[in-house]
Amino acid sequence: MARRVTLPEYDHGEPLPAEFYRRATLEVAADLLGKIFCRVTEGGLLAARIVEVEAYHQEGDMAAHSFNGKTSRNEVMFLPGGHLYVYFTYGMHYCMNVVTESESRGAAVLIRGMQPLAGIDIMRRNRGERNRDAGTRGTRAHGAASRARTVGHIDLTNGPAKCCQAFGIDRGHNGVLLTGGDISILDAPSLTPGQISCSGRIGIKKSRELPWRFFENGSKWVSRSKPASS
DNA sequence: CAGTCGATGTACT
DNA sequence: GTACATCGACTGG
Numbered sequence: 001m002a003r004r005v006t007l008p009e010y011d012h013g014e015p016l017p018a019e020f021y022r023r024a025t026l027e028v029a030a031d032l033l034g035k036i037f038c039r040v041t042e043g044g045l046l047a048a049r050i051v052e053v054e055a056y057h058q059e060g061d062m063a064a065h066s067f068n069g070k071t072s073r074n075e076v077m078f079l080p081g082g083h084l085y086v087y088f089t090y091g092m093h094y095c096m097n098v099v100t101e102s103e104s105r106g107a108a109v110l111i112r113g114m115q116p117l118a119g120i121d122i123m124r125r126n127r128g129e130r131n132r133d134a135g136t137r138g139t140r141a142h143g144a145a146s147r148a149r150t151v152g153h154i155d156l157t158n159g160p161a162k163c164c165q166a167f168g169i170d171r172g173h174n175g176v177l178l179t180g181g182d183i184s185i186l187d188a189p190s191l192t193p194g195q196i197s198c199s200g201r202i203g204i205k206k207s208r209e210l211p212w213r214f215f216e217n218g219s220k221w222v223s224r225s226k227p228a229s230s
Numbered sequence: 231c232a233g234t235c236g237a238t239g240t241a242c243t
Numbered sequence: 244g245t246a247c248a249t250c251g252a253c254t255g256g
Contacts, residue, residue, distance in 0.1 A: 054248070063248070065241095073241060090249050091238030097248090110248060161249050204248050225249080226232095 005038055005186060007047055007118055012036050013187035018179050020187075021081030025100040025107040028081070029055040030196060030214050032098065036186040037114060039167050044119050046167050048157055049188070052113030052215040052222045054201050056097070058106030063207040066106030076175045077106045084183060086164070086174040093161035094170050098178065098185070112202070112213070114157040115221045116166070123156045123166035159223040191216060203228050 005015075016035065021028055038047040056064035058077075065074040065087065076085040077099055085097040085108050097108035116123055157163045164170070169183075178184050199213045202225045215222045 056248075065248080068242095071241080087248085088240070089247055091240075091247090093238095093249050095248060112248085155251095159249070201248070205246095223249095228248095 003040060003182075005040065005045065005047075005184070007036070007038075007045075007186075010036065010049075010117060011189060015179055015184035016187050018080070018082040021098060021100050021178075022102055023081075023100070025055045025057050025109065026212065028098070028100045029053050029109045029212065030198075031190055032109060032111075032185070033196060033214060033216055034188050034191045036117065036188050037111065037163075037167070038118075038184060038186060039169075040182045041119075041122070041168065043122050046119035046122055047117045047186075048114035048123075048163075048166075049117055050111060050113075050185075051115050051219040052111075053213070054110040054112055055100075055212040055214075056108050056110065061207050061210060061212075063201065063204045063210075064106065064108075066108075070106070074106070077108050078104050079175070081107075082177055082179050084169075084173055084176045084178055086169060086171060088171060089161075094164040095160040096164050096169050096173075110160055111163050112160045113215065113219065113221045113223050114163050115219060116153065116156055120153065120156070126168050127156055127162065127166050154220055158221045159225065200227055202226070 032050050032053050035050050036047055058066040066077045070078050080103040081100045083099040085099050086094055097110045099108045101107045156166045197217050198211050200208050201213045205228050
């Protein structure tokens with residue numbers, strides 16, 4: 001059941017149609033920059049502008065989950081474009097991708113960075129409810145202040161797992177369609193080629209030289225990770 | 231700053 | 244077993 005989403009302060013349109021996603025993956029990746037990822041929750045509307053992505057493809061990309069064919073984990077990647085592929089990694093994080101191209105192609109675009117537009121208080125709450133038992137060791141005098149900074153505006157969505165956490169996306173959202181449900185991507189003005197840079201990918205070793213990472217020049221919400229070392 | 235490292239579940243060899 | 248499309252805390256300069 002589609003419901004209309006309106007962000008009065010921003011120039012945007014309707015949810016992107018399936019045809020948007022069912023094109024060459026690198027084109028979709030670049031075109032996704034500037035579009036608005038949104039989710040309707042009971043607590044309110046969450047919305048953020050996409051500023052950093054990475055493309056993955058079954059063909060010639062050893063880093064893609066789909067590279068060795070379909071499995072129970074990656075089967076959503078083989079659906080036709082317009083679905084959300086969510087996977088669990090490092091024992092504690094989720095990352096989300098937008099499936100591209102036609103059925104059985106095994107291609108997707110990872111969302112790595114977004115600029116929050118609406119529902120920032122909800123995002124902060126989603127990000128802040130960390131399990132206090134996990135990952136904390138020795139205490140430090142300024143630990144509390146440091147922890148407060150981590151939940152600041154910038155750190156809400158400047159990384160792939162942070163985007164999922166801020167939006168409350170988890171394995172339950174794997175495979176949802178983005179073209180008319182509670183989770184969708186709204187059309188918005190595309191960036192000009194001069195506003196976009198591309199580079200090798202972040203945090204992987206295989207096929208890292210493929211220049212399939214795209215980001216908006218100068219955005220504060222582009223993730224800061226450096227390439228994985230060999 | 232930059233570099234390192236532990237946490238932690240799951241898919242896959 | 245091992246690797247993993249990460250994050251945040253910590254350490255040394």
